[in-house]
Amino acid sequence: MPYRSIRDVLGNRPFPTVAPTHTIRECAFIMKEWKSSAVLVVEDGKLAGIFTERDVVFRCVALDCPLDSITVAQVMTRDPRTISPEKPFGHALHLMYEGGFRHMPVVDGRGTPVGLLSAQDALMMDGVLLEQELIRREEITLAL
Numbered sequence: 563m564p565y566r567s568i569r570d571v572l573g574n575r576p577f578p579t580v581a582p583t584h585t586i587r588e589c590a591f592i593m594k595e596w597k598s599s600a601v602l603v604v605e606d607g608k609l610a611g612i613f614t615e616r617d618v619v620f621r622c623v624a625l626d627c628p629l630d631s632i633t634v635a636q637v638m639t640r641d642p643r644t645i646s647p648e649k650p651f652g653h654a655l656h657l658m659y660e661g662g663f664r665h666m667p668v669v670d671g672r673g674t675p676v677g678l679l680s681a682q683d684a685l686m687m688d689g690v691l692l693e694q695e696l697i698r699r700e701e702i703t704l705a706l
Contacts, residue, residue, distance in 0.1 A: 571679070
């Protein structure tokens with residue numbers, strides 16, 4: 563699992579993006595619709611930042627920001643740590659652990675976002691492996 567490329571982990575999974583001019587409320591709505599705890603902020607096709615549920619709580623709600631007038635550009639994390647889709651998934655998990663963040667934008671060589679990794683991806687992969695193992699064990703039991 564940790565040696566699989568990020569491209570393999572992501573597959574063709576879509577990911578949510580917003581423009582820097584979106585309001586915090588609009589971003590929260592998009593996150594809700596996508597069932598995602600983060601959105602990538604994209605400007606002119608390039609990654610400008612990332613905005614997460616932690617940002618909503620710590621940078622907006624806790625500071626009593628007006629959610630309908632503050633733009634995501636004002637509170638997003640600028641220049642977040644990124645990773646190439648060719649890198650191993652385990653490398654991304656290591657960087658996320660060291661940096662204390664749960665999401666990592668995946669960008670190509672031109673800085674164009676191609677995906678969004680989350681710590682939950684590791685759990686999803688473990689779940690798939692567990693399911694495969696249970697099926698294998700059931701097949702062995704039936705064969706015996």
